[in-house]
Amino acid sequence: xxxxxxxxxxxxxxxxxxxxxxxxxxxxxxxxxxxxxxxxxxxxxxxxxxxxxxxxxxxxxxxxxxxxxxxxxxxxxxxxxxxxxxxxxxxxxxxxxxxxxxxxxxxxxxxxxxxxxxxxxxxxxxxxxxxxxxxxxxxxxxxxxxxxxxxxxxxxxxxxxxxxxxxxxxxxxxxxxxxxxxxxxxxxxxxxxxxxxxxxxxxxxxxxxxxxxxxxxxxxxxxxxxxxxxxxxxxxxxxxxxxxxxxxxxxxxxxxxxxxxxxxxxxxxxxxxxxxxxxxxxxxxxxxxxxxxxxxxxxxxxxxxxxxxxxxxxxxxxxxxxxxxxxxxxxxxxxxxxxxxxxxxxxxxxxxxxxxxxxxxxxxxxxxxxxxxxxxxxxxxxxx
Numbered sequence: 001x002x003x004x005x006x007x008x009x010x011x012x013x014x015x016x017x018x019x020x021x022x023x024x025x026x027x028x029x030x031x032x033x034x035x036x037x038x039x040x041x042x043x044x045x046x047x048x049x050x051x052x053x054x055x056x057x058x059x060x061x062x063x064x065x066x067x068x069x070x071x072x073x074x075x076x077x078x079x080x081x082x083x084x085x086x087x088x089x090x091x092x093x094x095x096x097x098x099x100x101x102x103x104x105x106x107x108x109x110x111x112x113x114x115x116x117x118x119x120x121x122x123x124x125x126x127x128x129x130x131x132x133x134x135x136x137x138x139x140x141x142x143x144x145x146x147x148x149x150x151x152x153x154x155x156x157x158x159x160x161x162x163x164x165x166x167x168x169x170x171x172x173x174x175x176x177x178x179x180x181x182x183x184x185x186x187x188x189x190x191x192x193x194x195x196x197x198x199x200x201x202x203x204x205x206x207x208x209x210x211x212x213x214x215x216x217x218x219x220x221x222x223x224x225x226x227x228x229x230x231x232x233x234x235x236x237x238x239x240x241x242x243x244x245x246x247x248x249x250x251x252x253x254x255x256x257x258x259x260x261x262x263x264x265x266x267x268x269x270x271x272x273x274x275x276x277x278x279x280x281x282x283x284x285x286x287x288x289x290x291x292x293x294x295x296x297x298x299x300x301x302x303x304x305x306x307x308x309x310x311x312x313x314x315x316x317x318x319x320x321x322x323x324x325x326x327x328x329x330x331x332x333x334x335x336x337x338x339x340x341x342x343x344x345x346x347x348x349x350x351x352x353x354x355x356x357x358x359x360x361x362x363x364x365x366x367x368x369x370x371x372x373x374x375x376x377x378x379x380x381x382x383x384x
Contacts, residue, residue: 029088029379031216033107033157033165034081036093037132037205038220040113040350042081042170045072047113047125049097055113056347059322061307061336065353074113076306076340077353081109081168083360083384088166088375096135103155104143107165110135116174117201118194123178129171129201133208140212163213166375169205170220172198172258180235187254195254199261203269210273217278218369219266221259223287226252229305229315229348245291246303252288259284263370270371282368286359287351290344297358299344306343306352307336313348321347357384 036042040057047055055072056062062070066077072095073079082092085106093109094102110132114124127135143156152158157165175198179190206217225231226248241249259282266280291302307321308314309332316334319325324333337343341354351359364381366374375381 031166033161036109036168038111038170039115040074042111043113045095046097048072074350080356080360117171117198167214167217172222187250195258199265203265215276220281227291229313279373280370286362300342305345305348306340307347309334315348
């Protein structure tokens with residue numbers, strides 16, 4: 001029972017029921033904190049503090065839908081992790097690397113845009129999953145040392161939050177990109193040479209978090225990359241490589257192959273990590289349904305980016321969202337569409353605020369957890 005409600009009991013006459021029924025406070029939640037690990041899909045500012053004034057998300061029109069200004073998120077508003085925190089009655093997570101004006105009372109975000117699950121050289125960001133796990137270990141030890149020396153602090157998680165908190169891992173997409181772009185591999189080659197290592201790396205991270213006290217761990221899969229403008233424009237496709245919804249069959253097949261490997265790794269961990277809930281989160285099916293059945297969710301544009309420079313997919317790698325440049329000798333600027341809420345994709349790679357909100361609502365419904373797991377039974381879910 002929530003601490004704020006521990007003394008509020010409704011005593012009923014024993015002849016009627018013979019039990020004590022707890023009255024739960026609004027906002028009751030068994031998870032006092034969230035600790036998140038990942039890439040740009042859940043980075044709330046880490047990459048900004050690594051490379052200040054050098055990131056797309058620092059500029060307009062990022063943040064336009066919800067914040068009204070750029071807030072270092074690769075979206076027009078909130079990310080799925082933002083909606084998840086709101087649903088559990090918590091504020092947005094501060095990036096671990098944000099040294100000023102941060103509050104970690106309800107957890108911390110270690111995700112960094114460009115991060116890979118497997119350590120690689122010369123890619124987007126130096127904050128891969130191994131680094132993020134090490135940052136968490138340092139953070140945890142510093143918090144415990146501070147509490148031991150000075151007592152509980154409102155801006156830090158409680159000591160028991162590291163055992164009772166909910167841990168989320170959302171990473172792996174950039175490992176695909178590294179194989180395709182840097183190693184010039186095909187989807188088939190990436191499936192064999194890279195993806196097994198990625199799944200094992202995520203599983204190893206879960207084990208390390210478990211050894212640090214984590215007992216509720218959500219492991220998200222990778223979404224349908226073959227439906228996103230970046231993959232549809234940057235890489236070559238044969239004419240028969242498209243499904244009925246305009247998505248690349250080969251690139252989505254590679255993602256599904258990886259998700260199967262990841263699910264297997266997560267399943268194996270359950271028998272090893274006693275007393276833990278290690279949950280595989282199937283986001284692929286949710287996101288692909290946005291593409292396959294857009295009207296069901298109120299979307300009108302599926303494989304076309306809201307923010308871009310025109311063309312079939314409104315995307316050009318050389319002139320990305322918010323940037324001015326030259327295409328075919330003509331000056332252009334990648335601007336955002338008039339109605340982002342009708343788009344699934346924001347900037348060619350990332351989902352819109354609305355897509356993230358619906359994605360999170362679907363996840364919280366519990367249908368896409370494997371094995372079955374109910375957050376709603378442990379928290380009063382707030383409206384998002």
